[in-house]
Amino acid sequence: MSKIYVIHENNEWTEHLLKRLEELNLPFEDWLLDSGKIDLSTAPPEGIFYNRMSASSHTRGNRFAPELTNAVLAWLEHHGRTVINGSRALQLEVSKVLQYLELEKYGVKTPKTIAAVGRENILQAAQAFEGKKFITKHNRAGKGLGVQLFNSISALEKYVDGDTFEEPVDGVTLLQEYIESPESYITRCEFVNGKFLYAVRVDTSEGFELCPADACAIDDLFCPVGEESEQPAKFQVREGFDHPVLKKYERVLAANNIRVAGIEFIEDKDGNIYTYDINTNTNYNSDAEAKSGKYGMLEVAKFLGEELEKLGEPVRS
Template sequence: MSTPRVYVIHENPEWFPPLAAAFEAEGVPVQEVLLTEGQIDLAAEPEPGVYWSRMSASSHTRGHEHSKEYTRALLGWLERAGRQVVGGSHVLELEVSKVAQHGLLQRAGFDVPRTTAVFGTATLQQAARAFTGGQDVPFITKHNQGGKGLGVRRFDSLAEFDVHVASPEFEEPVDGITLLQEYLTAREPFITRAEFVGGEFVYAVRVDTSAGSFELCPADACEVPQVIAGAVCDVPGTDGSAGATDTFTVRTEVTADHPLVQQLRTFLAEQRITIAGVEFMETVDGRTVVYDINTNTNYNPAVEATAPASGPRSIARYLGGLLDAEYAATAAAHR
């Protein structure tokens, strides 16, 4: 068997360079496991090491529609063999289902958007009428297996929605589940993403939404269209032009002592999620709504340059610590 190392399971090589640099800086041996093709010898023992899954819910948008199933198979094999897996099977199921996220957040006592999950398309228009009480009030749609803002659209009338559902522009969700969700108005034009590594708070990112888009992504590799998964905010007075401020900045007033951060920390520990970014927004009517859990979080270079700690290097240190703890004698001999 090879020297124990951290294995990073994913399907998008464009996201890996910042992580590779962080592992190198921390002196932690790392190897990619790219799940776009390959095989598993089910009679073999997995290589020694710590395995970190950062499979993305949006993998199918990059032509990797089967990577989710590949990951399910691989994680099951690793877990049955007793390997330490960060972001294991239970986390993957949360990553690829906003219904699951919504249910867990709601049960834990967080304020979540009012949401209906619709299976298939035959009853979508009927479900929208039930959701709005038959009134022309704003609501949004999104895909249950999301990421990249998939299927996120605002509708101001039921007639507008009917036309869209019947049009070629309608995006069929990869798992067949469309969410109908209340449309919220932000108190100020931003949403917040709280980053956690090793179960501990790293920093909060303020994501400017003054351009009026659902599509915002922190990763340097993301190009237009940009996305933050599942943002549900309206911005009063928005004219659609880009603001002068940076889109992604550290929100310094949100610290580890913030009550919501403490509540999220407890929630993630209970769910055995150690690496995640959780998004929330503060509304004009005084709500703090938690709406998305990203278990394959990416980090913005501008934020990293000014943040009190580095997200990727925090991950490298955390996973390196797990590796040392599990393979202390072997690691000491090779590092």
């Protein structure tokens, strides 16, 4: 019998989806790809394959999980299997450069960005931001990896020469104009089956590591898990959010065969929207969802069940 295969490298970010699949009584298999092998002379099993590989896998000791996943996805696609967030989605997941180029192609404004490899080139690239605030980030990132704010090139020079400099896993450092919001928040738009589901307001007043998952690495100091405070919640669903950029996002996702994603933007004081991240391994915050009554992983599970039904086999209910 065909079933749903969930491809990933992090059990903590996947358990909520598996629970939803169980609730819906859908047949599934947890396919952990932190390591492994594939025999290219064999055919894959029948079913629906949902790729949840993360660009930040190397921070959990799974340095080559995306490369292995790329091989597995190529194998699945070669045999005509139904893959949700396939090879092209993975390409964008591990490269912000590709993300920005695709967003710009469909009329989505992104911050001015320069990609550089090597200390001297990083410092030379910073000349383009002389007299302005700018940030650095990793090309292959996730969870706000490598995001640092600078007010001057001299401050950047101290950083790249110092002990705290983070070498990107692919070697590519991005320098990007700093978009200052009148309020310290960004917006993350969630999509399931390529369609807008809801938007979340994320408080950035305490930093850039904006992982919305209920289980984050111990060094994600700004993850909201377990926090109890009288302050407004870090993650809040923006009820009734609507904006013309959403249709552009949907076109970007459709063009790149991305069915499940979270896309993040920031708004400046003049109301201009700058989009800076596409997450094809999207997570959801349970506190924010409970307050709004919208549940991302439930919608993903329903979507996967519908895709399984299209294979023509009965699905348990």
